[in-house]
Amino acid sequence: MAAPDTHHIAVFCDFENVAIGLKEGNYPDFKIRPVLERMLLKGSIVVKKAYCDWDRYKEYKRDMHEAAFELIEIPHLRQSGKNSADIRMVVDALDLCYTKTHIDTFVIISGDSDFSPLISKLKENGKSVIGIGVRGSASSLLIGNCDEFIFYEDLVPIKAVQPKPAPVKTPQKAPAKPRATIAPPVQEAVGETVKTASPTRRRARPVIEKAAGGDSVLPTIKAEPSAEEKKSLAIEIVVGTVDQLVAERGGDGAISASLIKSTIKRIRPGFSESEYGYSAFGKILDDAQKKGALVVEKKEGGAVLVSLPPSRS
Secondary structure, three states, X not given: OOOHHHEEEEEEEEHHHHHHHHHHOOOOOOOOHHHHHHXXXXXXXXXXXXXXXXXXXXXXXXXXXXXXXXXXXXXEOOOOOOEOHHHHXXXXXXXXXXXXXXXXXXXXXOOOHHHHHHHHHHHHOOOEEEEEEOOOOOOHHHHHHOOEEEEHHHHOOOOOOOOOOOOOOOOOOOOOOOOOOOOHHHHHHHHHHHHHOOHHHHOOHHHHHHHHOOOOOOOOOOOOOOHHHHHHHHHHHHHHHHHHHHHHOOOOOOXXXXXXXXXXXXXXXXXXXXXXXXXXXXXXXXXXHHOOOOEEEEOOOOOEEEEOOOOOO
């Protein structure tokens, strides 16, 4: 198999299948970002398509758009209540397989066993297939047919949402006397101003109410990170990426510095060492080694290999 930085990946998401699987497991909403970050450890994502009756899942459209997915509208059929996402996904994936030969890895986000024939055909054409689905709702046939199957819960550690306990009725207490911080006429005036204010002004209502209650209304201003804090963050990003790449490779071997940087750039396109106070990427590696977080080996010819220290590997 090609090295992780040479993979060209296409992601096909049967969105409704995953959303229903999470709902049946009483899990929180689906998040696409951790899925993409895991795939970016393997290579470049060149195609992203998500299939769904998006009128039913409007609340997810913004996140999927921001993740640069092409949203394919698949209306439900009135007769059966089902949709034709399976058929459309299969057609699009096979078309890509035959026309874009540089794409060597297909990611199928679904737990539906109906995609097993597609996976077999992709593998027949020399493609690697990674499946991603919800534990408990993913078909064992689908799991066994993939080259690799990743459970969504392993990417996003989640706990089932517990039902809220029924409210306990308590005896009503006599209303407390209002504080005399602001006289009643002034309080009324404040209330009227909020009612008639524009939407932008309305958002200030909690602040006004805090003022009426005598609490501080000064906003908390977060200080700009110091130079040392920025450097620590850069080291944290690099070490975290190395950790993930080592785990992706099964814990074996050193990783080239160029692969580490290209992986970070795929996950964080705006990453630049200068933003963290470094003049070169190699200096981040040097500082990480000084802190005992990485082992850096410089070879003849300029190659730099990076590994985790024995205590972490």
